[in-house]
Amino acid sequence: MATELTMPQMGYDMQEGTVVRWLKAEGSNVELGEPVAEIETDKAVVEFESYASGVLQTILVAEGSTVPVGEAIAVVGEGDVAVADAPEPEPETPEPAAEPEAVDEEQDAVEAIPLGAASAPSTDGVATAPVEEAPAEQPVREGGRVFATPVARQLAYESGVDLSTVDGSGPGGRIVKEDVLNIIEAGTETTPAPVPVAEEESVVEPEVEAVPESVPAAEVEPEPEPEPAPVAEVEPEPVVEPEVEAEPEPELIPLSRMRQQIARVTIRSKSEKPHFYVNTDVDMTKAMMLRAQINQVMAADGVRATVNDLIIAASVITLKRFPKFNAFYEDGGLRMNDDVNVGIAMAVEEGLIMPAIVGAGEMSLREIAQASKEVAERAQQGTLAPQEYAGGTFAISNMGMMGVTSFVAIIQPPQSAVLAVGAVQKRPIVDDDDQIVVRQMMTATLSADHRIVDGAEGAMFVNEIKGLLENPLSIIL
Amino acid sequence: MAEIIVREAIAHGLREALEQDENVFLLGEDIGEYDGAYAVTRGFLKDFGPERIRDTPISESGFVGAAVGAALVGLRPIVEIMTINFSMLAMDQIINHAAKFHYMSDGQLTVPMVIRTVTGGGAQLAATHSQSLEGWYASVPGLKVAVPSTPYDALGLLRTSIKDENPIIFAEHALLYGTRGEVPSEYYEVPFGQAAVRREGSDVTIVGYSRMAHIAMEAADILAERGRRAEVIDLRTLRPFDVDTIVESVKKTNRAVVVEETWRTGGFAGEIASEVQEAAFDYLDGPVVRVGGLDVPAPYSGQIEAATIPDASRVVDEIARNFAI
Numbered sequence: 001m002a003t004e005l006t007m008p009q010m011g012y013d014m015q016e017g018t019v020v021r022w023l024k025a026e027g028s029n030v031e032l033g034e035p036v037a038e039i040e041t042d043k044a045v046v047e048f049e050s051y052a053s054g055v056l057q058t059i060l061v062a063e064g065s066t067v068p069v070g071e072a073i074a075v076v077g078e079g080d081v082a083v084a085d086a087p088e089p090e091p092e093t094p095e096p097a098a099e100p101e102a103v104d105e106e107q108d109a110v111e112a113i114p115l116g117a118a119s120a121p122s123t124d125g126v127a128t129a130p131v132e133e134a135p136a137e138q139p140v141r142e143g144g145r146v147f148a149t150p151v152a153r154q155l156a157y158e159s160g161v162d163l164s165t166v167d168g169s170g171p172g173g174r175i176v177k178e179d180v181l182n183i184i185e186a187g188t189e190t191t192p193a194p195v196p197v198a199e200e201e202s203v204v205e206p207e208v209e210a211v212p213e214s215v216p217a218a219e220v221e222p223e224p225e226p227e228p229a230p231v232a233e234v235e236p237e238p239v240v241e242p243e244v245e246a247e248p249e250p251e252l253i254p255l256s257r258m259r260q261q262i263a264r265v266t267i268r269s270k271s272e273k274p275h276f277y278v279n280t281d282v283d284m285t286k287a288m289m290l291r292a293q294i295n296q297v298m299a300a301d302g303v304r305a306t307v308n309d310l311i312i313a314a315s316v317i318t319l320k321r322f323p324k325f326n327a328f329y330e331d332g333g334l335r336m337n338d339d340v341n342v343g344i345a346m347a348v349e350e351g352l353i354m355p356a357i358v359g360a361g362e363m364s365l366r367e368i369a370q371a372s373k374e375v376a377e378r379a380q381q382g383t384l385a386p387q388e389y390a391g392g393t394f395a396i397s398n399m400g401m402m403g404v405t406s407f408v409a410i411i412q413p414p415q416s417a418v419l420a421v422g423a424v425q426k427r428p429i430v431d432d433d434d435q436i437v438v439r440q441m442m443t444a445t446l447s448a449d450h451r452i453v454d455g456a457e458g459a460m461f462v463n464e465i466k467g468l469l470e471n472p473l474s475i476i477l
Numbered sequence: 478m479a480e481i482i483v484r485e486a487i488a489h490g491l492r493e494a495l496e497q498d499e500n501v502f503l504l505g506e507d508i509g510e511y512d513g514a515y516a517v518t519r520g521f522l523k524d525f526g527p528e529r530i531r532d533t534p535i536s537e538s539g540f541v542g543a544a545v546g547a548a549l550v551g552l553r554p555i556v557e558i559m560t561i562n563f564s565m566l567a568m569d570q571i572i573n574h575a576a577k578f579h580y581m582s583d584g585q586l587t588v589p590m591v592i593r594t595v596t597g598g599g600a601q602l603a604a605t606h607s608q609s610l611e612g613w614y615a616s617v618p619g620l621k622v623a624v625p626s627t628p629y630d631a632l633g634l635l636r637t638s639i640k641d642e643n644p645i646i647f648a649e650h651a652l653l654y655g656t657r658g659e660v661p662s663e664y665y666e667v668p669f670g671q672a673a674v675r676r677e678g679s680d681v682t683i684v685g686y687s688r689m690a691h692i693a694m695e696a697a698d699i700l701a702e703r704g705r706r707a708e709v710i711d712l713r714t715l716r717p718f719d720v721d722t723i724v725e726s727v728k729k730t731n732r733a734v735v736v737e738e739t740w741r742t743g744g745f746a747g748e749i750a751s752e753v754q755e756a757a758f759d760y761l762d763g764p765v766v767r768v769g770g771l772d773v774p775a776p777y778s779g780q781i782e783a784a785t786i787p788d789a790s791r792v793v794d795e796i797a798r799n800f801a802i
Contacts, residue, residue, distance in 0.1 A: 170762075171799060178762075
């Protein structure tokens with residue numbers, strides 16, 4: 001029994017991955033959980049562990065290849081080294097592998113191959129002699145590939161015919177122009193016309209590039225839960241140049257992978273999640289004083305708490321009291337998160353990344369200070385663990401150090417809220433005694449997903465944070 | 478002039494050139510006293526004299542070199558190399574000298590010479606006398622290569638060759654000398670780099686040249702009996718070669734087969750196939766198929782030799798196998 005190893009989804013928004021290196025060769029034994037390959041995502045290079053034990057029979061994807069999530073990249077089977085009679089999914093083979101009688105049902109090529117001595121004559125690869133009759137016409141779907149000629153592909157693409165539904169009449173079941181024409185003429189197979197490729201993705205289409213939006217089949221995913229997202233968010237303003245230049249075709253500069261990813265994630269967030277915003281001004285005077293004291297105490301250990309650490313700590317407490325803001329909206333329901341992992345938006349050279357302090361919910365302020373420092377360093381070095389870049393359950397974006405007083409952030413899917421905080425600055429405030437006083441103020445803006453929470457809850461949430469920060473001892477006690 | 482054979486067409490072209498331009502002269506083995514190994518120059522010695530019809534010793538490098546020298550100083554030599562197999566002895570003169578003088582002298586020198594030579598197998602002349610090497614020369618910049626298949630083209634291409642300021646390899650297939658065809662009595666030329674569509678069709682494009690153009694026609698006949706219409710293209714020259722006509726055809730038929738007599742490995746058909754797939758990839762309804770000679774030295778036995786050279790049934794089989802039509 002062979003098992004297909006498929007490209008894993010190592011982040012909520014991961015759509016494809018690159019096989020950087022195979023750690024095992026074809027024919028070698030692999031154990032369940034043993035690393036077999038290094039996979040590069042938009043964020044990091046991660047070891048991919050086999051979810052089956054046996055012999056690595058076939059490597060389907062060459063090093064350096066990028067394939068969609070869910071696509072088979074290798075086959076692990078039982079028995080001894082058996083590369084020769086490995087299951088059929090080698091995508092290259094143009095010969096219609098053995099069986100003379102064309103079984104019309106395309107069975108799952110991978111499952112249905114107890115194949116061994118039964119189909120004798122073929123396997124030697126001595127495909128000499130001009131075969132008189134065109135070889136058995138059976139659909140070539142090995143390893144999920146559809147074989148079709150360039151013109152057939154082009155025609156199918158233009159006319160919206162789903163190639164995976166076409167039976168090929170060419171050699172080896174290859175789909176040729178005529179097959180597609182027949183379907184068009186028959187007019188029956190009116191496939192989901194305009195986007196024939198999108199769902200197909202893992203099958204073959206070279207045109208996939210054109211349709212990067214599609215989320216490769218989440219059902220194929222072996223993982224039970226969608227993992228939280230990797231990057232993205234914020235950008236106070238999507239600085240789109242408004243200058244409409246009538247000049248000849250400005251150069252098109254391609255976006256980096258990370259930028260593309262940020263684009264995808266933010267578009268998705270803004271189109272899926274109805275954002276609403278609540279802001280409040282927080283008097284940080286006491287918090288700043290307390291922070292100075294704390295840092296004096298911790299100085300000996302070389303630890304410093306930042307303003308942000310205080311905000312993280314306040315958020316953690318608040319999230320425990322309002323757990324919906326720490327939950328994910330999923331299939332019309334709420335998936336509550338047991339852990340509170342606070343993500344911190346960070347600008348890095350290529351864009352933006354949001355490493356999470358995993359387990360922040362269980363940390364003291366001191367631990368938070370340490371963890372946030374470490375995680376920031378590793379984000380700069382690009383050595384974050386998948387859980388760190390994809391595991392956040394709530395996020396904080398702080399642009400205070402850039403002198404920004406207030407801004408609005410975009411929620412990072414699948415999270416439900418993000419808190420945007422501006423600079424702590426001295427402002428004149430009217431106090432309870434109607435006196436104008438100078439206080440250290442900070443504006444915090446919550447973006448929240450309206451499908452889950454409403455304005456009043458948002459208000460309570462920010463007021464809770466405000467209350468904690470204005471009475472900072474409650475944070476550390 | 479009406480119907481004549483290839484041999485007569487070439488002889489006609491040579492006579493015409495000798496008569497019109499006193500700088501034209503012929504040289505080669507057995508072209509004079511013997512009247513030419515393939516009888517193309519029969520009677521020439523008597524008519525034009527030994528100054529202009531020069532028998533040479535067996536010394537291909539020597540007499541091709543002499544022709545290069547003559548061309549450099551303003552004469553217009555037409556060399557006959559008895560078979561293309563012997564041209565290997567003169568390859569240095571052809572490739573290193575004739576083909577390059579123009580370039581290396583920055584255009585100050587030209588080498589207007591024609592090397593007529595006999596190519597192809599099928600005449601039971603065994604391994605060293607049956608090769609089709611014109612594709613090799615077609616890979617050399619500085620040379621032009623003509624490969625006529627009909628009397629009309631033989632004369633028209635020869636006229637173009639003799640007028641050209643560059644060295645030309647003019648490869649005549651041994652088995653085509655007796656091929657008959659219509660040739661007009663008015664003067665005409667056949668330009669280089671312009672393939673002929675010998676037959677129009679919509680199902681598959683078969684490309685051939687020299688004798689294989691005829692094989693392609695036979696294959697088209699067989700396909701016609703099966704209700705398939707093949708378009709047949711005769712290249713006529715290999716360098717320059719007319720990829721546009723093939724591509725136009727493939728856009729219509731979506732399928733292409735190149736038939737060539739020489740060994741399949743490294744044959745010029747590979748070049749043609751590659752150009753076609755680059756230029757017409759999106760139109761292809763299957764691979765660009767090559768049907769070539771088997772990769773063996775030509776056998777002496779007539780029957781075995783025949784089995785190594787593409788014939789119409791093999792072309793048809795390959796079409797069936799690759800396109801299932």
